[in-house]
Amino acid sequence: MRRKVILAVLLVAIGLVGVRHAFAGQAPAAASDPDIPIGHQDRVYSAEQYSNTVSVTDPVDNRLVGTIRLGDSLPANLSPLYKGQLLVHGMGFSPDHRTIAVVAVGSNAVNFIDTATNSVKHVTYLGRSPHEAFYTMDGKEVWVTVRGENYVSVLDGTTYEEKGRIVVPNGPGMTSFSPDGKYGYVCSSFTPETEVVTVADHRIVGRVPQASPFCPNIAATPDSKQVWFTLKDTGKTQVFDAQPPFTLLKTLDTGPITNHVNIVRNAKGMFAYVTIGGLNEIKVFRTDDFEQVATIPVGKLPHGIWPSGDGTRVYVGLENEDKVAVIDTLTNQVIATSPVGQAPQALVYVPDAVPAMSGGLNEAMTRMTVAPEGLGTNNLQPLGIAGQSTELSLVPPGANKEAKAPTSVSLSDQGLVQILEAAVTGLEPGKPYLLALASEPSGTGVLEPLQGFMTNPAGAAVVNAIGPIRQLVRSEDKAPRRYLVILPGTPGTHGTPVQIQKE
Structure with missing residues (x-):
C-alpha cells in the first residue's frame, strides 16, 4: 500500500496524471503555461567571458556537472590562427528547451549547443560585437542584437542562417519578446531609445525613451503587460507598458552598475529581481505598484539572473566571485552557491533541458531523486584553470x-x-x-x-x-x-x- 502511495505522489509531482500546477508561467513563457517543478533534468547555464566556457549546474543539489569549453585562455586566444570563441557572454534558449544559443562577443559568433549532448551543433558568425540572442516564442527565428552596429540579425530557428536584418538605432543591447508572441522589445546600449518591433513583419511600431544610453538587459512580464529594462550607466531601472502605445510607467533609482532584470511569479505575486553589481545585492520590486519589497546581499558583482521553472528559486551569476548564488523567492534568502567559470555574464535556467529516462516511474525518479549516473554529462569538462x-x-x-x-x-x-x-x-x-x-x-x-x-x-x-x-x-x-x-x-x-x- 505504501509503495502505491509513493508512486502516486511521484506521478502527480511530474504531471503524469494531468494535475494542474498551483502557479503558472515563468520567464520567458506566458502566464498561462504550466510551471515545472525543479528536477534533475533541469540545467542552469552560465556564460563566462574570461575562461570562454559555459558552466552547467544541476539545480536539485546545486552541483556543477561540468563545463562546455568554447575557447582558450590567454595567450592562446591572441594567435592570428585562433579558431575558438572569445568573450563568451550572452545566452538564450529554444522554446523546446533542447538548444541554447551562446554569444561570443569577441569572435562575433552565436554557438548553438544541444542540451542533451552538450555539443556545439552549429556556429553562426555575424557583425561586430553581437551581445544577446533569443528565440521568438514560436521558435522560428533567433534575434541577435549586433551591438557594435545598428541592427538585429534575424536567424532561421532551424538552419541558424541569417535571413534578414532589422535596422535600429546604433548599439542594440538585447531583445525580449512579449510572451503572446506579438512584439520584440530592443533596448540600446549606445542610443537612449528602446524600439518595439512586430515579430510577424519586423516593423518598428513603437519607441520608448531611455533615461540614458546604456541598457544591457530587458525582460517582459509573463502576462505580456509590462517590460522592464536596466540602465548600467546611470543605475536606473525603467518600466513601460508592453502594449500600445508603450507608455513609460516608472523609473526606479536602483544603484551603481545595475546589470540584469528578470521576472518571478510565486505564491506571493509577481516580482522583478534586479542585480545591482556595484552594491553586491539584488533588489526586488512588486510589478503591480513598483514597491521595493526586499534587498538581498548575494556576493560580488551580481550579473545574470533567471528563475527556476516553478518560480521558487532564482539563480544569479556572481561575476567577481565565479559562483552562482541560489535564492529562495519566498524568503528572499541565499540558500546555496556553486562554482562556475571566470566572470559569469548571462545566465539561464532551462527546465527539462536533459531528456529523461524513458517510462513514467523512471521519469519521476529522474526529476525527484538522485540523478542517474551520467545523466546529461556528455562532452563536459572539469573547471581546470577556469576555476x-x-x-x-x-x-x-x-x-x-x-x-x-x-x-x-x-x-x-x-x-x-x-x-x-x-x-x-x-x-x-x-x-x-x-x-x-x-x-x-x-x-x-x-x-x-x-x-x-x-x-x-x-x-x-x-x-x-x-x-x-x-x-x-x-x-x-x-x-x-x-x-x-x-x-x-x-x-x-x-x-x-x-x-x-x-x-
Whole structure:
C-alpha cells in the first residue's frame, strides 16, 4: 500500500496524471503555461567571458556537472590562427528547451549547443560585437542584437542562417519578446531609445525613451503587460507598458552598475529581481505598484539572473566571485552557491533541458531523486584553470576593517598572467581616474599605472587590466610586493589615493 502511495505522489509531482500546477508561467513563457517543478533534468547555464566556457549546474543539489569549453585562455586566444570563441557572454534558449544559443562577443559568433549532448551543433558568425540572442516564442527565428552596429540579425530557428536584418538605432543591447508572441522589445546600449518591433513583419511600431544610453538587459512580464529594462550607466531601472502605445510607467533609482532584470511569479505575486553589481545585492520590486519589497546581499558583482521553472528559486551569476548564488523567492534568502567559470555574464535556467529516462516511474525518479549516473554529462569538462581566481577589495584610506568595500576586484587566472576586473563604485561621476600599483600599503610611494578610466554618471566603472598582478599583490615571488590603488586624474597628472587595497 505504501509503495502505491509513493508512486502516486511521484506521478502527480511530474504531471503524469494531468494535475494542474498551483502557479503558472515563468520567464520567458506566458502566464498561462504550466510551471515545472525543479528536477534533475533541469540545467542552469552560465556564460563566462574570461575562461570562454559555459558552466552547467544541476539545480536539485546545486552541483556543477561540468563545463562546455568554447575557447582558450590567454595567450592562446591572441594567435592570428585562433579558431575558438572569445568573450563568451550572452545566452538564450529554444522554446523546446533542447538548444541554447551562446554569444561570443569577441569572435562575433552565436554557438548553438544541444542540451542533451552538450555539443556545439552549429556556429553562426555575424557583425561586430553581437551581445544577446533569443528565440521568438514560436521558435522560428533567433534575434541577435549586433551591438557594435545598428541592427538585429534575424536567424532561421532551424538552419541558424541569417535571413534578414532589422535596422535600429546604433548599439542594440538585447531583445525580449512579449510572451503572446506579438512584439520584440530592443533596448540600446549606445542610443537612449528602446524600439518595439512586430515579430510577424519586423516593423518598428513603437519607441520608448531611455533615461540614458546604456541598457544591457530587458525582460517582459509573463502576462505580456509590462517590460522592464536596466540602465548600467546611470543605475536606473525603467518600466513601460508592453502594449500600445508603450507608455513609460516608472523609473526606479536602483544603484551603481545595475546589470540584469528578470521576472518571478510565486505564491506571493509577481516580482522583478534586479542585480545591482556595484552594491553586491539584488533588489526586488512588486510589478503591480513598483514597491521595493526586499534587498538581498548575494556576493560580488551580481550579473545574470533567471528563475527556476516553478518560480521558487532564482539563480544569479556572481561575476567577481565565479559562483552562482541560489535564492529562495519566498524568503528572499541565499540558500546555496556553486562554482562556475571566470566572470559569469548571462545566465539561464532551462527546465527539462536533459531528456529523461524513458517510462513514467523512471521519469519521476529522474526529476525527484538522485540523478542517474551520467545523466546529461556528455562532452563536459572539469573547471581546470577556469576555476582559479583571486578576490580583492578596495576601500577609502582610513576605513575600518568592517567597512563595506565600494570596489571589488577579481583576478582570473590565465596561466602566468591574470585578467583583472574591478567593479568600481563610490567615486565622483564623470571624472577621470587611474588604477595603479603602489609600492606602499597606503597607496603612496612608487606608482605603476595599470589602466586609466572615466566614471559613469553613477560614479562607477568596470575596469580591466592584464598582467602578472596576483604575484605582485600577493607577494608570491621574491619581487617587492605592490598594492592596488585608485587615484583621481591620469597617468601624467594625478592626485592622492581615494581607494586602496583592503588587507
